[in-house]
Amino acid sequence: MPVTIEDLSKTLNLSRSTISKALNDRGDVSPRTRERVLQAAHELGYQPSAAARNLRRQRTDKIGLVVNYPIHQVSDFLAEFIPGLATIAEEAAYNLILYTSMAGNETRITNLCRSREVDGIIVAWPPRLSETAALCRLMSDERMPHIVLPRRVPHDDVSYVAADHKEGARLLTAHLIKLGHRRIGFERLPEVFETDYDRHAGYTTALRQAGINYDPALVIAADSSDDDYEARTFNTLMALPQPPTAILFFTDPAAIKVLSLAKARGISIPDDLSITGFDGILSSGVTEPALTTVRQPLPQMGKLAVESLLRLIADETIEPQQHTLPVELIVRRSTGLHIRT
Amino acid sequence: MPVTIEDLSKTLNLSRSTISKALNDRGDVSPRTRERVLQAAHELGYQPSAAARNLRRQRTDKIGLVVNYPIHQVSDFLAEFIPGLATIAEEAAYNLILYTSMAGNETRITNLCRSREVDGIIVAWPPRLSETAALCRLMSDERMPHIVLPRRVPHDDVSYVAADHKEGARLLTAHLIKLGHRRIGFERLPEVFETDYDRHAGYTTALRQAGINYDPALVIAADSSDDDYEARTFNTLMALPQPPTAILFFTDPAAIKVLSLAKARGISIPDDLSITGFDGILSSGVTEPALTTVRQPLPQMGKLAVESLLRLIADETIEPQQHTLPVELIVRRSTGLHIRT
DNA sequence: TTGAAAGCGCTACCAC
DNA sequence: GTGGTAGCGCTTTCAA
Numbered sequence: 001m002p003v004t005i006e007d008l009s010k011t012l013n014l015s016r017s018t019i020s021k022a023l024n025d026r027g028d029v030s031p032r033t034r035e036r037v038l039q040a041a042h043e044l045g046y047q048p049s050a051a052a053r054n055l056r057r058q059r060t061d062k063i064g065l066v067v068n069y070p071i072h073q074v075s076d077f078l079a080e081f082i083p084g085l086a087t088i089a090e091e092a093a094y095n096l097i098l099y100t101s102m103a104g105n106e107t108r109i110t111n112l113c114r115s116r117e118v119d120g121i122i123v124a125w126p127p128r129l130s131e132t133a134a135l136c137r138l139m140s141d142e143r144m145p146h147i148v149l150p151r152r153v154p155h156d157d158v159s160y161v162a163a164d165h166k167e168g169a170r171l172l173t174a175h176l177i178k179l180g181h182r183r184i185g186f187e188r189l190p191e192v193f194e195t196d197y198d199r200h201a202g203y204t205t206a207l208r209q210a211g212i213n214y215d216p217a218l219v220i221a222a223d224s225s226d227d228d229y230e231a232r233t234f235n236t237l238m239a240l241p242q243p244p245t246a247i248l249f250f251t252d253p254a255a256i257k258v259l260s261l262a263k264a265r266g267i268s269i270p271d272d273l274s275i276t277g278f279d280g281i282l283s284s285g286v287t288e289p290a291l292t293t294v295r296q297p298l299p300q301m302g303k304l305a306v307e308s309l310l311r312l313i314a315d316e317t318i319e320p321q322q323h324t325l326p327v328e329l330i331v332r333r334s335t336g337l338h339i340r341t
Numbered sequence: 342m343p344v345t346i347e348d349l350s351k352t353l354n355l356s357r358s359t360i361s362k363a364l365n366d367r368g369d370v371s372p373r374t375r376e377r378v379l380q381a382a383h384e385l386g387y388q389p390s391a392a393a394r395n396l397r398r399q400r401t402d403k404i405g406l407v408v409n410y411p412i413h414q415v416s417d418f419l420a421e422f423i424p425g426l427a428t429i430a431e432e433a434a435y436n437l438i439l440y441t442s443m444a445g446n447e448t449r450i451t452n453l454c455r456s457r458e459v460d461g462i463i464v465a466w467p468p469r470l471s472e473t474a475a476l477c478r479l480m481s482d483e484r485m486p487h488i489v490l491p492r493r494v495p496h497d498d499v500s501y502v503a504a505d506h507k508e509g510a511r512l513l514t515a516h517l518i519k520l521g522h523r524r525i526g527f528e529r530l531p532e533v534f535e536t537d538y539d540r541h542a543g544y545t546t547a548l549r550q551a552g553i554n555y556d557p558a559l560v561i562a563a564d565s566s567d568d569d570y571e572a573r574t575f576n577t578l579m580a581l582p583q584p585p586t587a588i589l590f591f592t593d594p595a596a597i598k599v600l601s602l603a604k605a606r607g608i609s610i611p612d613d614l615s616i617t618g619f620d621g622i623l624s625s626g627v628t629e630p631a632l633t634t635v636r637q638p639l640p641q642m643g644k645l646a647v648e649s650l651l652r653l654i655a656d657e658t659i660e661p662q663q664h665t666l667p668v669e670l671i672v673r674r675s676t677g678l679h680i681r682t
Numbered sequence: 683t684t685g686a687a688a689g690c691g692c693t694a695c696c697a698c
Numbered sequence: 699g700t701g702g703t704a705g706c707g708c709t710t711t712c713a714a
Binding site: 014015017028029033052054055056 | 700703705706708
């Protein structure tokens with residue numbers, strides 16, 4: 001049986017309240033008493049029961065990380081977020097509870113809110129926009145502080161931390177234009193709503209700034225439920241009467257797959273075709289050629305998400321926390337000069 | 342304010358006990374009453390308070406994942422474990438709480454045990470053997486069910502889930518021998534105790550089976566606190582009067598680093614030198630040449646760890662759970678024939 | 683079949 | 699400066 005405050009009380013002939021005060025530095029306790037209590041607590045190995053504390057204080061000092069996406073598809077990203085998330089949380093004496101299998105399950109989220117087993121929720125990779133909005137409203141109704149990661153939500157009252165995807169796509173496109181490319185393929189992934197929207201906006205912005213006409217034939221909407229979507233994007237674009245000389249893929253893994261596809265077809269990268277990824281995962285640096293890509297500041301995003309959430313927990317009347325973090329263009333060997341013919 | 346059992350009680354004019362029984366399918370409750378309770382619970386949106394439940398039942402339905410290693414150094418592995426861990430846990434109605442910054446901190450682990458905020462602990466990447474043993478004894482003293490991952494612990498009373506590193510190293514070595522290599526370099530990492538020991542045993546076994554003499558000069562003990570240890574291993578071995586024609590590195594990232602080191606030095610892989618990694622991370626498949634390596638069944642290991650821990654939680658008198666899982670040799674292009682001179 | 687009451691371990695209020 | 703007491707929300711005897 002663990003040592004309880006009652007045991008201390010008996011040992012020291014002091015009331016439970018006094019002991020509690022001494023232990024929590026609350027109220028007036030004589031220095032001498034404090035000392036005795038601390039001493040005895042240490043000797044007996046007293047540690048307050050988390051459950052009893054939680055019940056009494058009506059908070060748990062835990063935050064929930066709700067992963068709203070097939071977990072194995074995002075575990076790479078998770079790995080980069082977790083150090084930031086967990087470190088900041090623990091510095092603030094909070095812990096992280098992982099909830100992985102509640103994708104799109106409103107009931108389970110509702111129950112999580114109502115059971116009050118966490119003080120706040122980080123919603124990671126929520127599904128399409130309408131569902132995300134519904135989820136957030138639901139949590140608001142339950143008065144559960146929450147923040148969306150890593151996606152921008154275009155609603156004034158929703159907190160989120162995201163990367164600047166518009167600028168990322170703009171940087172990549174501008175980089176290709178500078179290399180002489182004029183026909184630049186672009187892969188979309190509409191299901192990730194604002195992320196997709198922002199990237200597309202960055203792409204068109206770069207084209208406009210360079211005075212290049214937007215050609216809808218060069219823009220392919222992919223569907224990640226299709227196992228082979230990157231191949232489809234690639235094939236569709238290369239089958240065009242005038243195929244592009246460069247393609248922006250939606251993710252690094254997509255671009256990496258295309259690397260081998262191209263090799264198999266005798267298309268040399270970057271001599272015949274430049275391609276880019278997005279995210280800057282570890283693998284993107286070791287392929288042959290290494291990928292030109294854009295890196296999101298995942299560790300900082302994780303930190304910021306927790307910091308913002310803690311702020312929302314501390315004061316629920318605070319304004320929504322909306323953060324868009326800068327990205328970094330990484331130029332490597334998968335993009336090269338386009339020689340005009 | 343959340344709906345409590347008391348609210349239901351008032352609404353239905355039933356006692357709290359009856360409601361609790363109806364909700365938990367316990368005791369005898371008339372079907373009609375049961376129905377009414379369930380109905381009202383649903384309508385009012387009742388969800389039991391986790392804290393109150395935990396306090397009363399003296400358990401939390403949570404398991405702790407204590408990461409005993411600088412988190413950013415293992416987050417890649419963590420990512421591969423987490424899907425298995427979390428999925429199995431959630432199927433059994435448990436959740437995972439992450440504790441990342443308690444490396445080597447016995448006090449914090451003790452406190453975690455005493456606060457009873459988890460029902461069991463998975464100790465991931467514990468430090469050197471003696472500390473691991475101390476940690477496990479400590480948890481045993483606190484009667485906290487626990488299991489070590491992903492390392493074998495050579496004590497009868499400690500539960501663990503590990504991969505078969507001995508067989509992994511044996512497979513790699515035998516593969517190289519079959520390719521004609523006789524002088525095979527081997528990198529050790531003593532700090533990971535049994536893992537290192539087992540790998541070394543696999544290496545020597547393969548040599549012995551092939552009738553090759555063990556040459557201590559070919560075995561380098563690395564120190565991961567040295568930022569550049571793989572370069573040091575590589576340089577030391579290649580500076581030998583008779584350098585090896587193949588080297589087993591301790592991890593994939595180490596081998597990947599050496600890939601570029603070798604290229605910079607004009608050493609062709611695998612023509613001049615064969616190298617292998619260990620772990621089979623994603624990147625190992627996209628390098629040029631791709632790495633020959635050994636894959637640990639991380640997802641299964643995660644699953645098994647949770648299953649075993651749940652068993653220990655359910656029945657603390659059960660025998661220790663010790664599991665060593667088979668590994669898989671992945672032959673790729675970083676190893677090639679050695680032509681005798 | 684239902685209900686009253688005790689109590690899990692803690693904190694906070696209010697007397698003293 | 700200290701202690702008595704109530705109560706957080708639930709489950710579990712035990713009695714009716």
